Amino acid sequence: MSAPLLDVSGLCMRFGGLLAVNEVALRVEKGQIVSLIGPNGAGKTTVFNCLTGFYKPSAGSIRFRGEEVSGMPGFRLARKGMVRTFQHVRLFRQMSVVENLLVAQHHHMNTSMLAGLFKTPGFRRSEKEAMERAAWWLERMDLLEFANRTAGTLAYGQQRRLEIARCMVTRPTLLMLDEPAAGLNPRETADLQELIAELRSEHGMSILLIEHDMKLVMGISDQVVVINQGSPLADGTPEQVRQNPDVIKAYLGET
Numbered sequence: 001m002s003a004p005l006l007d008v009s010g011l012c013m014r015f016g017g018l019l020a021v022n023e024v025a026l027r028v029e030k031g032q033i034v035s036l037i038g039p040n041g042a043g044k045t046t047v048f049n050c051l052t053g054f055y056k057p058s059a060g061s062i063r064f065r066g067e068e069v070s071g072m073p074g075f076r077l078a079r080k081g082m083v084r085t086f087q088h089v090r091l092f093r094q095m096s097v098v099e100n101l102l103v104a105q106h107h108h109m110n111t112s113m114l115a116g117l118f119k120t121p122g123f124r125r126s127e128k129e130a131m132e133r134a135a136w137w138l139e140r141m142d143l144l145e146f147a148n149r150t151a152g153t154l155a156y157g158q159q160r161r162l163e164i165a166r167c168m169v170t171r172p173t174l175l176m177l178d179e180p181a182a183g184l185n186p187r188e189t190a191d192l193q194e195l196i197a198e199l200r201s202e203h204g205m206s207i208l209l210i211e212h213d214m215k216l217v218m219g220i221s222d223q224v225v226v227i228n229q230g231s232p233l234a235d236g237t238p239e240q241v242r243q244n245p246d247v248i249k250a251y252l253g254e255t
């Protein structure tokens, strides 16, 4: 059997006296949708920040495509195919919608500064492909008509979609979404669920999701990992997790 796409074990993150993440383990197999859930302050975003190189974990192993990547900076992880969105939308708000997608691809373009200076055929081809990819994803996300609008002026749901498009133009392997349904209305959340399913079925994405919307989590996940106060509480299929008494007590019982 091949190694999991993402294999995290013994992950710990300490902030001074606070052990915010304590021995967390999770796996994402290729093509899986895995959700990380837990009450407010459970440590979910801290786990994401460790996985994506924002924090250097205090302990533990993070293997991505078989390689130990713990402590690797975010831009290198992104090049390797691990990309994320944020709990609070983070776009280049003053840039146009399409510029946001072009900038995102810059690190991934196979061109040198000299090639850019002399506008070599290779550089021009690379730029054309980046523009085509941006246009494709803008259309897919129903954002094409806003291509030249300043990103900060888009409606909130559109900004969320642009953030996902910004990940997708880099052609990632693992997409990590931090509360993608936050601030969306029920219709938009249902559309998001459909989009996530299609990212997997049509684009071969593997997805790790932090989400509070239980309908979305239970409706879309292959596996659910539950943490509470930084520590692992349960993991399994949505059905197994839904019926776990510890989870009901610590988390689902709250809602």
Ligand SMILES: Nc1ncnc2c1ncn2[C@@H]1O[C@H](COP(=O)(O)OP(=O)(O)OP(=O)(O)O)[C@@H](O)[C@H]1O
Pocket (backbone or CB within 6 Å): 015, 018, 020, 038, 039, 040, 041, 042, 043, 044, 045, 046, 047, 087
């Ligand atoms: N940079 C930091 N410095 C100190 N403490 C932090 C830092 N980041 C997070 N924490 C603490 O770590 C704990 C876990 O926070 P985290 O944001 O990871 O939880 P969460 O599960 O994502 O919560 P929510 O669902 O509310 O977003 C909290 O007690 C938080 O205050």
